[in-house]
Amino acid sequence: MSSEKVNIRPVLLPEIDEMRPLWESFARLHARMGPLYRYNPDAWPDVRIRLAAAVQDEQFHLLGAFWENKMIGYCLGFIFRNYAGYFPEEIGYINELFVLEEKRRKRVGSRLVRGMEDWFRDRGIRFFQLGIAAPNRDAARFWEQMGYQIYSVGYMKDAGPAHLA
Secondary structure, rough: OOOHOOOOEOOHHHHHHHHHHHHHHHHHHHOOEEEEEOOOOHHHHHHHHHHHHOOOOOEEHHHHHHHHOEEEEEEEEEEEEOOOOOOOOOOEEEEEEOOOOHHHHOOHHHHHHHHHHHHHHHHHOOOOOEEEOOOOHHHHHHHOOOOEEEEEEEEOOOOOOOOOO
């Protein structure tokens, strides 16, 4: 498979269901990184609704990578409007990037990212941001190779069951 034969384009609403095995692989990959990255394997119906809404929202962009008419990767991004007084006012946020493991290291991910960056630039946005799972060293290397640098560090705590009134 050569990267040139991969078609990078917006995902259409009828194609959302093709994303299920990719999203499930993305979620399982993160779940292997530790308990803070667990996921609900029964969440696809809700994820599907979220992705369908994103496809129809002009503030979101969902790109797919298609090889031989099969989706092998995707990139989901959106325009984040910063709080008043903070710079930059708008940020292009890359929420998810995933390429099937057997199709990695063939420039598919970098083409998806470049496509998302172009979409942001076409809307006047020049600052791009994303987050990765801290244990995901492959992702860190990929993003650094794409020219991204560490911008902030996030922390999370599992405080146990919530107190619901």
